[in-house]
Amino acid sequence: MADQQPTNPVPPPAEAPKTEPAATPAPAVPDGTLAGTPAPAPGGEGATISKKAAKKAEAKAKKEAEKARRAAELAAKQAAANAAQSEDNAKENYGPESPEKQISPDAIEIHLKDIGEEHVGKTVELRAWLQNARMQGAKMVFVELREEGNWSIQGIATASPEGNPVSRQMAKWIGSINPESFVVVEGTVAKPAVPVKGCTVSNYELHITKCYLHAAAPAMLGMTLAAANRPITNFSDEEQQASVEQKVEKLSISEPAGIPAASMLTHLDNIVMHKRSPLQQAIADIRAEMKQLYREYLRSQGFKEFEPPCLIGAASEGGANVFRLPYFDKEAYLAQSPQFYKQIEIAGGRKRVFSCGPVFRAENSNTPRHMTEFTGLDMEMEIKKDYHEVLDVLENCLLYIFRNIKERCAKEIALVRSVYPCEEFLFPEPGKTVRLTFAEGQKLLREEGPEEFRNVRDDEDMTTPQEKALGALVRKKYGTDFYTLDKFPESARPFYAKEDPANPKVTNAYDLFMRGQEICSGGQRINDPVELEARIRTKGIDPNSPGIKEYVDIFRQAGVPAHGGGGIGLDRVVAWYLNLPSVHLAAYYPRTPKRLLP
Amino acid sequence: MADQQPTNPVPPPAEAPKTEPAATPAPAVPDGTLAGTPAPAPGGEGATISKKAAKKAEAKAKKEAEKARRAAELAAKQAAANAAQSEDNAKENYGPESPEKQISPDAIEIHLKDIGEEHVGKTVELRAWLQNARMQGAKMVFVELREEGNWSIQGIATASPEGNPVSRQMAKWIGSINPESFVVVEGTVAKPAVPVKGCTVSNYELHITKCYLHAAAPAMLGMTLAAANRPITNFSDEEQQASVEQKVEKLSISEPAGIPAASMLTHLDNIVMHKRSPLQQAIADIRAEMKQLYREYLRSQGFKEFEPPCLIGAASEGGANVFRLPYFDKEAYLAQSPQFYKQIEIAGGRKRVFSCGPVFRAENSNTPRHMTEFTGLDMEMEIKKDYHEVLDVLENCLLYIFRNIKERCAKEIALVRSVYPCEEFLFPEPGKTVRLTFAEGQKLLREEGPEEFRNVRDDEDMTTPQEKALGALVRKKYGTDFYTLDKFPESARPFYAKEDPANPKVTNAYDLFMRGQEICSGGQRINDPVELEARIRTKGIDPNSPGIKEYVDIFRQAGVPAHGGGGIGLDRVVAWYLNLPSVHLAAYYPRTPKRLLP
Known part of the structure; x- marks a missing residue:
């Protein structure tokens, strides 16, 4: 139908002309003379010749005429054939x-x-x-x-x-x-x-x-499919560096082997080709399926989905790293996590809730682990006897994802590994998860880790290199890339973290790790407003400051049962499961301090 | 376990003391005299009395002593019983x-x-x-x-x-x-x-x-559960009006029948009780299930989920009504729709994609139909022959939701209707959907609608009252509350809408309606960059302006097939399906120009 017909941005190759067939060289005939026209007899200018010679000449002429006739016949035949061909029966x-x-x-x-x-x-x-x-x-x-x-x-x-x-x-x-x-x-x-x-x-x-x-595609692509499917090593957002790299890329259309791979910036500048690469399609498929598995598992466990807002009226988790914007006659903030709202859902009578949505961090970190917008898979639930009930759900949820993604996306995982080779991601059977306390983790690091970590302390949060070193130790010792650190020190957790009643130096809070990198943080929350307010004061925060007061008031509105939860970073789960060099490769449209397009 | 024990914000009723039983009044005995101690003989001060009288007095004293002894016995017994009781065997x-x-x-x-x-x-x-x-x-x-x-x-x-x-x-x-x-x-x-x-x-x-x-809950709730479950009639965001209303509400703890319902602002100020109401829980359940049904249907039709960004570098759909925010050394915008990104997905080699996520409108509209943040259910797909393929999917998706929500949430729907009664939502069998062209809709309105709409034109967009009037006409004529208006006039559609090649005054674009209110807008997009740029110029927009250039460039990067899609407003689908008085009731945390909390 006519309305489906796209017009072509690039003029398509001209169709074969319909009336004038393309000139085909005529078969070679004696120079200048056209077949069919007898050649004039040589020496015609009044020369006397013998009868014998005349006869001979006549025979010769006849012979030549016959030859010319045959040539003409052939030429006509060929011309007809060519005409037929250039009529283009396939047009x-x-x-x-x-x-x-x-x-x-x-x-x-x-x-x-x-x-x-x-x-x-x-x-x-x-x-x-x-x-x-x-x-x-x-x-x-x-x-x-x-x-x-x-x-x-x-x-x-x-x-x-x-x-x-x-x-x-x-x-x-x-x-x-x-x-x-x-x-x-x-x-x-x-x-x-x-x-x-x-x-x-x-x-x-x-x-x-x-x-x-x-x-039609343009004659020259900004990035070829083959280039788009190569591993990226340069994830820098520095524009100058990128523009040089980009020029190199633009010149490399002919795709000789061994050409340097394009930078992440070149990929993003050529988002269409980036996304067409089988590599990126496989990553996108794995990501979408992981998200689906997350929802599937939590729904099967009685969790109900809800949608926390992005626009919020107060920065409840502290003013640093929060995006602010003018909001009519007020100021608004972009939510750093749905924590506050998950807890309102529990206070509001839900037993178990989950959400999947964007969260924002105005952190000026230009690393392959950070983005300013990413997808949070959050959950929160009532606790009956012990907060490890929450940890059970989180661990089992991730194990469900790991187990099923291998089956559902075997082809896609193999494709990604063909570009970014990596060791198999190891994870335990359900019920055999590895849970260390933070102190046990630190002890392992002190006793069996690299020299530089011999003095790590039980009351200070871990650094990224420490986490990675511990990840390697856990893999060696327990044969898993997925494990939990429980009972984080009080100093490393926010004001809403519930202290361990048996040891107030630590909290009922945990982080989950993949290949030595944190992918989920959570714990039990304080559900009693008196305890919460006291804790806020201990942390040196004014309980009447904006955001904090509204938070504590939730627990004053009506009795709220004990509860806990966690937030999983989907981008990280995808990236570290596949051992990609950057979380940016796992995002559909990575957002960094320097990058808002496309 | 100890770490699960919440402390109580409100002092609980005092437990019965463990050692000192509560004083129970002793049984009545003759005034002042204690049983067991014989009362002194009357008239002892040297008075002469007869033996008979003495004997009589003795007998009487004995009798009284006996009586007192019995009373004492009874008192002791009862005291023992009371002591046992106040020991509290149930403590x-x-x-x-x-x-x-x-x-x-x-x-x-x-x-x-x-x-x-x-x-x-x-x-x-x-x-x-x-x-x-x-x-x-x-x-x-x-x-x-x-x-x-x-x-x-x-x-x-x-x-x-x-x-x-x-x-x-x-x-x-x-x-x-x-x-x-x-x-x-x-x-x-x-x-x-x-x-x-x-x-x-x-x-x-x-x-x-x-x-x-x-x-423990506080002794006085900000809003009782019964009040929270009443229908709301006041959705005003005006704070003064609300604070008066709120006072009325605060006084109405005793819940006499006929008390005025709380305003929406009172509900939001008492979010915990608002959410505990069976009404709000039912609405939340219906909403979550509708979202799930949306995903279920599109996945079954080969659609792949993706996540568009919220933070964008340019306001591609025009500068009005867009939230702006400082973004490091740049300015960022909040996405008004995922349109641009859905199209990148198609350009990037996806056949069919969908997303569910927040979208933002900085529109200063204080109506029950508007919010500044809401949930968009978006989809986009390749078109093979005709853009009605897209419309088929959208209509069938909504019919799938309507059909299945009745089964999955029958109890919840009944509960909502018990508070907000309404006529049954009518919708056709699949394949029998009502599709009118915009011109046919206008004709119906002119010929059979109210007097004031006798002059509506085919080349001007409809107003909300016109839409509602048409909804009533369609219900009467076709017996459905769900229908489509197709072929919107060119003037009523944005620059990316594909014109109908047979009649360039109209576009291959449509709106879907529920009870006379738009819930979905969509159409075929221009996929050819030359045509797109020409159209942008015709609309009086500079094709090199920020956001627009990046948009057109997508179609220049590589050949993009014909495609179309639509965006469904989840909040509206929930609200109009249930015929709620405001879309704010369908949202988890409604955002309005005056309201960012909770």
């Missing part, structure tokens, strides 16, 4: 998509992931990205056609003598389509003599009968 | 929760929604809100215990003569617990003689054997 079978150019109504619409024996010999329709086209001689073109999810197939168009369904012009036109254009193709599914290398569908190929250009 | 069975006070290990942990015949006669543990307590005489107390999801049961504690498991002190103490405290109760499930009125579990009751206070 309805290719070109820019238009209402007049239609795929056969009986073609089966196909997706590459579903292709099978039942399609062999059938006429199918495929809508796909043309990722490569290569002529072989003048009559044959090979293309690679790609669909979402890294599915690709080889297509072949071969011109037949009669030029239908494929003519030489059509083959040539297909060969001239720019990579990453979107095409609509009709063809017959066939089995190649040998499996096709370089396509994920290797046991079938497509014998193209029609090919229409739906949306 | 381990009630009081603030503490490590020493434990529910029997063999008590079955129960949730009211699961209670059944198999529990009758069994000892169970219930953790619940005490929503009401009422003494009957000195020995008996009735309570209503509530769990999440509007489940409530009657509990009875009756003091036995021996004071165990329930003593008079215990009954009295239970009767003094403030409503909306959280309690842990042990009891035996029994069948009442007649069904209990006023509790949702009416065929069972709980004979309480233990009752511990886990978290």
Whole structure:
């Protein structure tokens, strides 16, 4: 239909002219003389010749005339043949998509992931990205056609003598389509003599009968698909460095082997190609599925979803690192976590709640571990006897994700590992999780860790290098990359963390780790307003300051049961599960202090 | 365990003293004289008396002494009994929760929604809100215990003569617990003689054997549960008006019938009680389930979830109504919709994507239809032949939600309707949806609508009253509250809307309506950069302005197939499905120009 027809930003290769056939060199004939016209007899200027010589000359002329006649006949025949060819019997079978150019109504619409024996010999329709086209001689073109999810197939168009369904012009036109254009193709599914290398569908190929250009890519891509699929090593946000790198990238269209990989900035400047790379599609699939598994598990455990606000009236978790904005005649803040709101849900009569949504940190950290906007998977629940009930749910939830993602995204995980190789992520069976107290972790670090950590203390929070060193020790000792540190020191936790009644130097709070990096923080919260206010004062905070007062008041409105929870950073879970070099690669649109686009 | 023990914000009723039994009035004996001590003979001061009289007096004295002895005996007996009683044999069975006070290990942990015949006669543990307590005489107390999801049961504690498991002190103490405290109760499930009125579990009751206070509510609630469950009529954000209303509310603790309902502001100031109301819990359940159904349907149709950013570097949909904030050395904006990013996903090789997340409008509209932050359910997909493919998905998705929510949340819908009565929401069978063109809608309004709409035009967008009037006409004519207006005039749509090639005065764009109110807007987008840039110029926008250039550039990076989508406002779907008086009631934490808390 007409309204579906895109116009082409880049002028498509000119169609073969319809009336004037392209000039084909005429077959070689004696110079200057046109066949059919007898050549004048040589020496005609009044010369006397013998009868014998005349006869001989006549025979010769006859012979030449005959030769010329034959040549003319051949030329005419060839000219006719050429005329037929340049008429282009295939002209309805290719070109820019238009209402007049239609795929056969009986073609089966196909997706590459579903292709099978039942399609062999059938006429199918495929809508796909043309990722490569290569002529072989003048009559044959090979293309690679790609669909979402890294599915690709080889297509072949071969011109037949009669030029239908494929003519030489059509083959040539297909060969001239720019990579990453979107095409609509009709063809017959066939089995190649040998499996096709370089396509994920290797046991079938497509014998193209029609090919229409739906949306053209530019002649020169900002980043090729192959470049987009290479590992990134430069995650710097420094624009100067990036612009140099980018120039290098722009020049590297021809894709020789061993060319340096593009920087993250180049990827983001070429977001379309970045996202088209099978690598990024695999990461996106894994991420979406992990989020789904998180929701699945918590729903199965009686948790109810809710939506905390992003715009808040007070910075309840402290004024540092919070984004502020003018809000009509007031000031608003962007939520740093849904903590406050999860607790209102519990106070408001919910037993178990969870949320998945954006949280914001105005932290000027330019590291591969930080972003200013990321996705929090948060949960909060009533505690019956002991806060380890919460820890059980958090650990089991993550184990559920790890166990199931291996099955649901085996192909995608393998693809990511082919670009970013890494050791298998180790995790225990349910019920066999490794839980150390913070003090036990510090002890392990002191006794078995690197020299520089011989003096770590039980009452000070860990640094990133300490966490990573402990992660390596835990892997060696317990055979897992996933574990918990419990009973964090009081000094390392915010005012709402419940102290351990048996030892007020530590709290009923924990962090969960993957490969030595924190992915979840949580604990029991103080649910009694008197205890909470006292604790706030002890921490040196004014209990009547904005945000704090509203927080404490929640527990004064009505009796609130004991509760606890945790917040999981989805970006980190994805990144560290795959051992990606940066959390930015796991985000759909990473936000850093220097980067807000695209 | 000790670390689970909450301290009580409000001093609990004093426990019965353990050593000194409460003084009980001694039984009446002759004034001043103590039994057992013979009264001195009257007239002892040297008076002469006859022997007969003396004998008579002696007999009388003996009789009185005997009487006094018996009284003393009785008094001693009663004193002993009282002492036993005031020793309080039940003292381990009630009081603030503490490590020493434990529910029997063999008590079955129960949730009211699961209670059944198999529990009758069994000892169970219930953790619940005490929503009401009422003494009957000195020995008996009735309570209503509530769990999440509007489940409530009657509990009875009756003091036995021996004071165990329930003593008079215990009954009295239970009767003094403030409503909306959280309690842990042990009891035996029994069948009442007649069904209990006023509790949702009416065929069972709980004979309480233990009752511990886990978290106390204040003596005076800011808003009672009954008030929280009443329909709201005042949604004004004007603070002055609210503070008056609030005062009225604060005085209305005793809950006489006919008291005016609280305003929305009072509800939000008492968010804990607002959320505890069965009404709000039902609305929250319906909302969460609708969101789940949305995801379920789109996943089943091959859509992949992604997460658009909230922080963006340019206001791509125009500068009006956008929140701006300082972002390190730049300025950032809060996304008004994920439109730009949905399209990047399609350009980036996805066939079908969806998202669920917050969107922001800095619109100073104080109406029951507007919020500054709300939840967008967005989708975008490749178009094969015709943009109505997109409309099919959107309509079928909403029909899937309407069909399934009736089954999954029948109880919750009934509860909401009991507070906010409304006509049944009518919707068609799949494949029988009502689709009018915008022009057809205007014609219907001109020909059959109210007098004031006789002159509505086909080239001007509709006003809210026009939309509502049309909704009523469609309900009458087609028997549905859910329908679509297609082919909106070009003037009413943004620059990225694809014109109808057959009639460029209109676009391939549509709105979906519920009860005459828009809940979804969408259409086909221009996917060709040349066409897009021309259209942007026609609309009088500079194609090189910030945000616009980046947008057009996406389509220049590589060929992008035809695509379209739509954005559904979840808050509106919930509110109009239930016919709530304001969209604010459907939100978890409504954000308005004047309201950022809680």
